[in-house]
Amino acid sequence: MSEGRQLSTFFVDDLCFGIDVQTVQEVIRRLVITRVPLSPVQVGGLINLRGQILTAIDLRRCLNLPQRPLCEFPVNLIIRTEDGLVSLLVDEIGDVVEPDKDMFEHLPSTLRGRLRDFVLEAYKLPSHLLFYLDTRRLLSGGSSGFPSSEPSNG
Numbered sequence: 583m584s585e586g587r588q589l590s591t592f593f594v595d596d597l598c599f600g601i602d603v604q605t606v607q608e609v610i611r612r613l614v615i616t617r618v619p620l621s622p623v624q625v626g627g628l629i630n631l632r633g634q635i636l637t638a639i640d641l642r643r644c645l646n647l648p649q650r651p652l653c654e655f656p657v658n659l660i661i662r663t664e665d666g667l668v669s670l671l672v673d674e675i676g677d678v679v680e681p682d683k684d685m686f687e688h689l690p691s692t693l694r695g696r697l698r699d700f701v702l703e704a705y706k707l708p709s710h711l712l713f714y715l716d717t718r719r720l721l722s723g724g725s726s727g728f729p730s731s732e733p734s735n736g
Contacts, residue, residue: 591676591712592659595647597697598676598707599715607667609675610658613638626671629658636660638669644720645696663721670717681705681712 589600615627615638626640638658642650650656656671685705693701693713703714 586680588678588680589712589714590659590678592657592670592672593674593676594641594645594672597647597713598710599641599672599701599713600676600679600681600705601661601715601717603678605661605663605717607660607662610660612655613658613669615656615671626656629669631660631667631669634667636667636669638671639721640671641720642671642673645700661717663717668721679707679712681707687711 588603590603590606591598591600593599610631613629613631615629617627618625621627624639624644626638626643629636629638638656640656642648650673654673656673657675658669659672659675660667660669685707687704687706689698689701689704690711693704697713700716700720701713702716705712705714
């Protein structure tokens, strides 16, 4: 990772992820999510962001993590992609960090499946590991077979 890169961090389940802060447009705590029948399981639904309809991608489902408890509401992390805005449904927003090269860690051998498919690098922070998430690969499907960030009708 180049020096001076800042990562916006967030939590999904008990894992901490980061993405380039320049891709983040905004964070919205609660938005109505409209389910889309017959859409891929990773699509949490559609949201209306000031008149613009965005696809909401559920990161728990993308990464094969346990479902969010019904009593907890996801946070919408609105990011800019080559195809426009997308909402990533996460559990909690963290801080903006600028990891140093000496914080770099090899990906743990316990990181398997879809987590390993979408994590580029890992950094050791004082209280946890930070996984640098490849959102481009995540939204394009990578090796998971997720067709796209657009809802599907079949």
